[in-house]
Amino acid sequence: MLMLECPCCGVKGEETEFTPGGEAHLKRHGPGAPDDDFEGYLFRRKNPAGVHFERWRHANGCGKWFHVARCTVTLEVFGTYPAQTTSPPADILRRIRKKRPDWEGWR
Amino acid sequence: MRRYSVFAIAREALRHHQGWGRAWRAPEPKSRYDVIIVGAGGHGLATAYYLGKNHGIRNVAILEKGWLGGGNTGRNTTIIRSNYLQDPSAALYEKARSLYESLSQELNYNIMFSPRGVMMLAQTEHEVRGYRRTARANALQGVETEFIGPQRVKELCPIMNVSGPRYPVLGALWQPRGGTARHDAVAWGYARACSDMGMDIVQKCEVTGIRTERGRVAGVETTQGAIDCDKLAIAVAGHSGRLADMAGFRLPIESVALQALVSEPIKPCMDVVVMANTVHGYMSQSDKGEMVIGGGTDGFNNYTQRGSFHHIEETVRALIETFPMISRLRMLRQWGGIVDVTGDRSPIITTTPVQNLFMNAGWGTGGFKAIPGSGWAMAELMAKGEPGPLAAAFGLDRFAEGRFIDESVAAGVAH
Numbered sequence: 027m028l029m030l031e032c033p034c035c036g037v038k039g040e041e042t043e044f045t046p047g048g049e050a051h052l053k054r055h056g057p058g059a060p061d062d063d064f065e066g067y068l069f070r071r072k073n074p075a076g077v078h079f080e081r082w083r084h085a086n087g088c089g090k091w092f093h094v095a096r097c098t099v100t101l102e103v104f105g106t107y108p109a110q111t112t113s114p115p116a117d118i119l120r121r122i123r124k125k126r127p128d129w130e131g132w133r
Numbered sequence: 134m135r136r137y138s139v140f141a142i143a144r145e146a147l148r149h150h151q152g153w154g155r156a157w158r159a160p161e162p163k164s165r166y167d168v169i170i171v172g173a174g175g176h177g178l179a180t181a182y183y184l185g186k187n188h189g190i191r192n193v194a195i196l197e198k199g200w201l202g203g204g205n206t207g208r209n210t211t212i213i214r215s216n217y218l219q220d221p222s223a224a225l226y227e228k229a230r231s232l233y234e235s236l237s238q239e240l241n242y243n244i245m246f247s248p249r250g251v252m253m254l255a256q257t258e259h260e261v262r263g264y265r266r267t268a269r270a271n272a273l274q275g276v277e278t279e280f281i282g283p284q285r286v287k288e289l290c291p292i293m294n295v296s297g298p299r300y301p302v303l304g305a306l307w308q309p310r311g312g313t314a315r316h317d318a319v320a321w322g323y324a325r326a327c328s329d330m331g332m333d334i335v336q337k338c339e340v341t342g343i344r345t346e347r348g349r350v351a352g353v354e355t356t357q358g359a360i361d362c363d364k365l366a367i368a369v370a371g372h373s374g375r376l377a378d379m380a381g382f383r384l385p386i387e388s389v390a391l392q393a394l395v396s397e398p399i400k401p402c403m404d405v406v407v408m409a410n411t412v413h414g415y416m417s418q419s420d421k422g423e424m425v426i427g428g429g430t431d432g433f434n435n436y437t438q439r440g441s442f443h444h445i446e447e448t449v450r451a452l453i454e455t456f457p458m459i460s461r462l463r464m465l466r467q468w469g470g471i472v473d474v475t476g477d478r479s480p481i482i483t484t485t486p487v488q489n490l491f492m493n494a495g496w497g498t499g500g501f502k503a504i505p506g507s508g509w510a511m512a513e514l515m516a517k518g519e520p521g522p523l524a525a526a527f528g529l530d531r532f533a534e535g536r537f538i539d540e541s542v543a544a545g546v547a548h
């Protein structure tokens with residue numbers, strides 16, 4: 027069972043309290059962008075087997091969106107952090123590196 | 134290969150079943166093959182079979198990291214139907230369904246195809262309109278389906294409660310020639326026939342890298358050493374993204390868990406397959422008597438082959454209104470598989486940015502029914518280097534072009 031802690035209200039709950047929202051930190055490409063960038067933005071998700079950064083919403087709680095760093099192979103959660111950022115914070119990256127020394131990095 | 138027949142059973146009965154022999158060989162991999170196929174699930178094995186049978190290409194290896202048929206092919210709820218809305222899907226799934234009808238004879242292996250009929254319930258006005266439309270599309274496509282009313286539904290499946298209150302049954306899309314088959318037997322039957330053609334099925338052989346030379350595939354690295362090949366096919370379902378990553382490109386696919394469960398065996402009470410897409414649940418009864426139940430996918434990217442409990446709870450809760458009798462059944466087993474879901478819920482049968490590397494992926498929650506047709510189309514693509522009529526619409530290029538084969542709006546769920 028997946029346990030997450032909402033960084034907005036501090037409540038820790040199991041996954042039925044939250045709704046997953048897909049890959050985090052996507053770079054948006056809109057009208058005028060090359061087809062390849064636009065296709066990538068719309069469809070080509072990272073879908074890694076391992077460390078992953080995602081958006082989740084505290085749907086049955088405070089209702090806010092936030093970010094989760096999670097391993098898709100073990101379901102281990104490395105940490106959660108607020109939505110108002112375009113890249114994972116340094117302390118989360120440090121924690122992941124410690125646990126996954128041969129991880130290739132987040133981008 | 135020793136043919137299976139009633140005479141073989143009689144002969145073996147007389148000599149204590151000592152003479153059956155192995156159904157397929159367990160060879161060491163050679164250093165080179167004309168074609169390597171990654172993944173010994175139904176799609177990989179059927180691709181190999183039709184490469185040999187339709188195109189005479191037999192110097193083929195199928196590499197499997199675990200055991201043959203141990204992926205989604207051995208984990209699904211075995212529903213076979215072809216009542217899709219879009220023309221390319223109907224053509225591909227109907228090809229597969231019609232091949233299933235004679236597959237036991239073709240492979241000399243009993244795959245237990247049971248065309249018992251599949252009904253998709255309409256439990257909202259929206260679904261009634263949608264399925265009426267699908268029935269008309271199917272008529273034009275040559276797929277035999279019919280929109281039936283609630284009385285007919287009740288006749289075909291007496292254990293069903295059609296009067297609600299929350300989701301009354303307003304009708305159903307009925308495909309009398311749909312049904313089920315024994316999933317393991319499909320993998321085993323193709324494996325036996327491939328092995329008999331001289332192809333090597335290598336189990337416990339994980340592909341860990343893909344070698345390319347000047348943009349063209351050259352071979353694979355595996356846990357049993359490097360193997361060269363002229364052409365490479367990838368048919369690894371939920372692991373498609375990993376293999377594409379090894380070859381240096383990305384796919385429009387996400388891997389999520391899909392679960393199923395079976396009850397304790399009970400007396401025969403239901404001889405059709407019922408799918409209730411509004412509430413995300415479907416059910417059939419196995420030959421052993423177990424009620425086989427499945428639902429929708431879990432919500433987040435997952436490679437663990439187990440799902441979250443609350444999803445099966447939701448599925449069962451939803452089905453109890455329509456099948457009140459299951460509320461007192463005990464459930465025996467629950468399991469999960471990692472399915473490869475695309476943006477339009479349709480598969481990908483395609484050439485790739487790497488020359489001579491072909492992908493068969495994106496079957497998501499509904500690829501068991503497609504195995505023979507998919508293998509047929511994939512073999513044609515690999516033999517000729519370009520897709521034939523069955524595969525043409527399913528290329529990777531459709532995402533860039535916005536040319537979707539949108540089955541997500543048509544069915545909601547797609548088993």
Ligand SMILES: Cc1cc2nc3c(=O)[nH]c(=O)nc-3n(C[C@H](O)[C@H](O)[C@H](O)COP(=O)(O)OP(=O)(O)OC[C@H]3O[C@@H](n4cnc5c(N)ncnc54)[C@H](O)[C@@H]3O)c2cc1C
Binds near residue numbers: 199210338392496
């Ligand atoms: C619970 C559940 C219910 C389903 N119900 C239905 C249904 O009712 N009807 C229907 O039509 N479909 C259904 N499906 C979907 C169907 O099972 C799949 O679409 C289909 O089986 C996919 O077959 P495949 O051959 O592509 O993949 P798989 O059978 O998963 O085979 C892929 C193989 O590749 C191997 N592999 C992976 N990585 C590597 C590697 N690096 N090296 C070597 N080998 C590798 C795996 O071990 C695996 O054996 C269901 C799926 C699930 C999980």
Ligand SMILES: [Zn+2]
Binds near residue numbers: 032033035037089090
């Ligand atoms: Zn919160």
